Amino acid sequence: MQSESQTNNSRINIDPEKSEQGLAQLVMTVIELLRQIVERHAIRRVEGGNLTDEQIEDLGVALMNLEEKMEELKNIFGLEAEDLNIDLGPLGNLLR
Numbered sequence: 331m332q333s334e335s336q337t338n339n340s341r342i343n344i345d346p347e348k349s350e351q352g353l354a355q356l357v358m359t360v361i362e363l364l365r366q367i368v369e370r371h372a373i374r375r376v377e378g379g380n381l382t383d384e385q386i387e388d389l390g391v392a393l394m395n396l397e398e399k400m401e402e403l404k405n406i407f408g409l410e411a412e413d414l415n416i417d418l419g420p421l422g423n424l425l426r
Contacts, residue, residue, distance in 0.1 A: 355409060375389075
């Protein structure tokens with residue numbers, strides 16, 4: 331039979347502040363992954379030569395704005411870039 335202290339140690343401690351931080355980290359990781367995918371796709375389109383100079387400029391500005399907003403959100407939630415890079419074990423890290 332387990333003692334009272336062993337029982338208390340095996341319980342899940344649900345701390346609202348930590349769960350909020352974990353959720354923010356997960357959401358920000360997904361957003362960063364999508365941002366990187368969009369960025370790679372944009373680079374392929376630019377390299378493909380199918381965009382006008384104006385479209386390339388607009389795309390560059392949009393990507394810079396998105397990256398700026400990501401930095402702002404990381405600051406709000408107290409996250410660093412490495413906090414968003416989930417280790418997938420043998421597959422390596424999620425983000426580049």
